[in-house]
Ligand code: ADP
């Protein structure tokens with residue numbers, strides 16, 4: 001299958017589709033309080049003609065200031081009617097048993113959410129000064145996490161290259177932003193005031209100032225999706241009391257990229273399905289199940305040995321509980337299909 005590594009022009013880029021001359025004219029003079037403009041919002045799509053979306057926001061205000069461009073993109077990407085964001089982290093009544101207790105298919109499970117501050121610009125637009133202040137606030141907020149969630153913060157600046165590469169290869173740490181994020185301004189002042197917090201067992205992690213100000217992550221080997229999900233929910237209950245996140249009743253949690261709005265949740269497994277993934281039905285089946293396919297080193301990477309990163313496509317117009325269910329049922333189906341070909 002083709003993953004998006006080469007720079008082909010995407011005729012269906014949502015920015016191009018929705019940026020009519022009328023919209024461009026109406027938004028031409030608009031600047032948010034953190035200095036985000038139409039030019040900055042669309043720069044990534046212009047520089048990267050293979051983009052699927054092609055826009056980024058600079059701050060919470062971008063979503064209202066540039067709503068005539070952003071809202072149609074949001075509606076189309078998430079298939080969302082703007083009727084209001086609903087959150088539900090409960091798993092009551094849902095199946096929670098491990099789908100692959102022998103570990104034949106599912107290598108690991110990860111659930112993350114993106115979060116940004118109400119008072120700061122997003123990593124695309126934040127000043128060096130605010131980035132430093134925000135980092136200090138995040139480190140402070142993560143102090144006192146309960147039980148096994150407790151951990152330490154490790155700034156990127158000053159981390160040994162060997163350690164950094166190992167943590168990336170082991171799927172814990174983020175890389176410098178790709179060309180899409182570079183054009184959106186996210187890599188400015190790299191690697192200053194970026195870093196990673198993790199618990200002793202590396203099952204709870206927080207990325208600081210990657211694409212979003214915070215990426216809050218729960219992950220572990222194996223297929224216990226319920227345990228991974230519940231750990232994240234517990235951590236969020238705690239962090240929500242400490243930080244005022246940027247949130248909108250219609251668009252949910254505000255994120256740098258419109259694809260992450262709403263729950264801002266991506267729940268994924270690394271799953272080994274060499275037979276089914278080689279079949280012509282693979283992409284279509286995942287699409288029907290509401291699942292996206294990524295390579296094993298994350299977005300825009302390739303797969304290896306029939307192992308894929310499978311996750312929910314929608315993040316808005318869906319609750320966290322529904323995302324859990326979608327991944328759970330999807331993984332169940334993919335394992336059945338792989339077994340039927342063995
Ligand atoms: P996100 O947008 O969710 O942060 P990326 O695609 O950028 O995701 O991936 C970030 C890192 O997380 C990569 O190293 C990727 O391989 C890793 N990752 C994603 N899902 C899983 C998983 N289920 N198990 C282990 N690592 C994962």
Ligand code: ARG
Pocket residue numbers: 044050051052053054055180211257259260299
């Ligand atoms: N801007 C890129 C595009 O439009 C990536 C979009 C989704 N990925 C992300 N990391 N936000 O194709």
